[in-house]
Amino acid sequence: MESLRELYKIGVGPSSSHTMGPQRAAKRILELFPDALRFHVDLHGSLALTGKGHLTDYIIEKTFSPIPVTFSFKSDALSYHPNGMIVHIFDQKDQEIKAIEVYSIGGGSILFKGDMEEKPKEVYKQKNMDQILKYVEEQGISLYDYVLENEDDSFVEFLYKILDAMFQSVESGLKKEGTIQGKLKLKRVAKSMFQQAQNTRREADRERLFISSYAYAVAEENADGGQIVTAPTCGASGIMPAILYYCYKQLHIEKKDLIKALAVGGIFGNVVKTNATISGADGGCQAEVGSACAMAAATMAWIYELNNSLIEYAAEMGLEHNLGLTCDPVGGYVQIPCIERNGYGSLRALDAAMLAKQLGYLRKNKVSFDAIVRVMKETGKDLSSAYKETSLGGLAKEFGL
Incomplete structure (x- = not known):
């Protein structure tokens, strides 16, 4: 990989x-x-x-x-x-x-x-999650230590740079109002959502509104040509920052711990990229939002201090329950349904980590992350091209411009 x-x-x-x-x-x-x-x-x-x-x-x-x-x-x-x-x-x-x-x-x-043509430089010897989990167990190391073992000496500095860029995209998006460029004239709502969260008394609603506002902030920045971080793509760039910023602001997790979670989430995205696809044009939105949801679920599971098996369980659920998700951008813009899916995907990631935390101690998950990646790849192949970033089907066809 x-x-x-x-x-x-x-x-x-x-x-x-x-x-x-x-x-x-x-x-x-x-x-x-x-x-x-x-x-x-x-x-x-x-x-x-x-x-x-x-x-x-x-x-x-x-x-x-x-x-x-x-x-x-x-x-x-x-x-x-x-x-x-x-x-x-x-x-x-x-x-x-x-x-x-x-x-x-x-x-x-x-x-x-x-x-x-150039062959990509391989940094990780392991090719899938089963191999990775077996290796870290044999070596007695954490998933974060596994990343550091394979990356270069300046990688920790790189992680801080990525985390800061993610947070900047959240904060920039939360400050802006008006409409996003393009024919859809879509109104920015992240700032209003954030204000609603601040004024919401019910804790459960408030926390989910915060997460959603963070995801919308980044997705709106992306749609308007602003700076973001691919995680793993631009179209799904709001999900990982939403979870990480929520952990930073609401859970008060320090950056030195968040970069570890960022690295762990990245392993799962890398496995999808290597063994299937993260391209909406190749696999539909399941390859973008689905992959991002899996990454964010693993990130949140690491924050919950779950063991490796339960981190995998969270990531597996994050991808599994996005299987078949179509990529049908209205007008060819990364706005409808893309922005909303970032908000929804971030909440799904949180739920996947929570369910892994609760269910994982009751029974062993029978579906591996690698199995879901294989299923996602095959599902992407079976999807009609109309639902793979061509704007020829789905919402794009219903609301064609």
Whole structure:
């Protein structure tokens, strides 16, 4: 598995696969061909169908500037992944000198095909959760120690940076009002939700309102092109920060303990990324919100000081009960139903950790996390492309713009 640095990335919204990935690809190509006369980009599959709402063409054009770029939007998907594009490079004689095939595979990660293809650097020897849990038990170490054993010497500093960036996105979103950019003219509500939470007398309602407001704050920041952290994607970036900020503000957990929880949650996201997908265009929203919910459930279970078996149980429930969740963004924007799903997903994560804490001591969970990851992968394959970030079905079709 790759480093958690490849899972948690600080960037701008609204989409890790449609904005951050294409931006990274364009930067790489520009470094190789700084003297190009012009570029032409063929956007394929989901990049073509929802690229406008996700600002795909905008970010590519901005990255290549001042070199001009033109676009073709082609609904057919390329062979490797639904988020594919071909970049044509033209020299000063206006002759095409190269066509580069590149895929945005989720979470801001990219894959070049052909002579530019590079294999990802493997940092973790273990490939799935069963192997990881067996290893930590044999070595007598915690899941956090397992992460530190495999990452580099500056990784703790990296975790603090990621945690601070998450908290900044929450706090920024809680301060803002008005409407989010785009045709939907969706009103920001995180600030009002937070104020409602402060004025709510019933403790149970107040706590859940706080968590929801934190998730909405980040998701609204993401939808409006603000800075967020992929966890594991932009579209699901509000769930992990909501749980962590709640633990910090309401439960008064110190940052030195929260970075450990952040690392543990990341292990589960890494397992999903390695063995299935975190791309909505490939697996539906179960791959994004479902994965984030599993990560946050594991994070909360670590905060509850549950054992490794119960942490796995919490993460398994977080993913299992999002199976089949469709990715059907209205108008191609990461707004409806995406923002609401971040709030809902954060509450599900809290509930999964609580249920693992209570049920885990009553009976052994019969469904492993790895099993659910396999089921999620197969479910994603079976989902119609209309429900995988194409805006051709579901809510997007019902409320088509």
